Amino acid sequence: MPGRSRNTSTYRERNSTADRALDILLLYCSDKPVWTGAEIAARLGVARSTGYRYLQSLVTTGFVEETTGGFRLGPRIFELARSARAGLGLSEVSLPVMRSLAARVNETVLLTRRSGRSVVCLDLVEPRHTVRLSYERGHVLPINAGAAAEVLLAWADPHEVTAVLEQAPLERFTARTLTEPDKLRTRFARIRKRGVAISQGELDEHILGVAAPIRDSTGSVCAAISIAALAARIPRAELPNVENAVRDAAVTISRELEIRDS
Structure with a gap:
């Protein structure tokens, strides 16, 4: 049958x-x-x-x-x-680009995301040179100091920014740390216009940070990619190249996220 x-x-x-x-x-x-x-x-x-x-x-x-x-x-x-593609997490999508960026600038590359009034390091790639910075996965960073934190707030909803900045007094880490909400908002506006955040000595007097926003498939900023380096290692004349490298990396990751979710 x-x-x-x-x-x-x-x-x-x-x-x-x-x-x-x-x-x-x-x-x-x-x-x-x-x-x-x-x-x-x-x-x-x-x-x-x-x-x-x-x-x-x-x-x-x-x-x-x-x-x-x-x-x-x-x-x-x-x-x-x-x-x-949807099964790939943010770190999985970002890591190849982070490795490429670390090789390009020879500095530590961080992937961060905001969680309330804190910034969490989701992943990092360290450079080949022997000078290591004290960052690791799961490291929690303040919301008002450093390029990554500023990028994550610069494109956030204004009402959410107000809640974050005015919920409690902001901590000062160095003489360059901004703790006044109005001054931070002014900085956020400059960051949005420039497309990247650059900070030096806000969290650690010797550290330079350059960060750019990563956007998800809806166009919303969901994370930041940044480099953290000893300021003495990056001459002023080299800074524009570093900015471009970080910006390019953010665009590449954002494009990969859009493709993943399409």
Whole structure:
């Protein structure tokens, strides 16, 4: 009986069919997005009727769709691709770009996100030179000192900024730390106009920071990428190059996040 034949098919036969389906899907590439049934059968080394049977199974499940001139990848493939991209976390998307930035400027690169009145270091990449700074994953930083913190507040909702800045007195860490909400708002406006934040000696007298905003697929600032370096290591003439490198890294990560969520 036909029904009994399907139910008693061996594991090896089922696995072979799955393997053939994968073989078909792996044929597709940007250089050849459409394949005819005859071409697929020839590449698999099977009869045309067998090739069409495999194709029909893929069409039924949405992995392949029939179009003029042959068969192309179907909507189910793109749904899986979106799911795979969505499964990548912010750190996973950012780390390759962070490594590239660290190699480019040879300084510590931080990925940070705001949590209430604090800034949390989500990840970092250290440079090759031996001078290490005291940052680590999970490190909590203040909201009013340092380039990363200022970037994260510069594009935040004004009402939220007010709540953060005026909820309690802001702590002073050095003579350069801003603790007055109005002066911080003025700085935030300059940061938005410039596109990056630059701070020196606000949290540590010897540290220079350059940060840029990372945007999610909605265009909202969701994190910051920054470099932290001994100020003496970066000559003033080199600072514009560092700014551009950090800005480029932020744009690249933002673009990857948009692609992931599209």
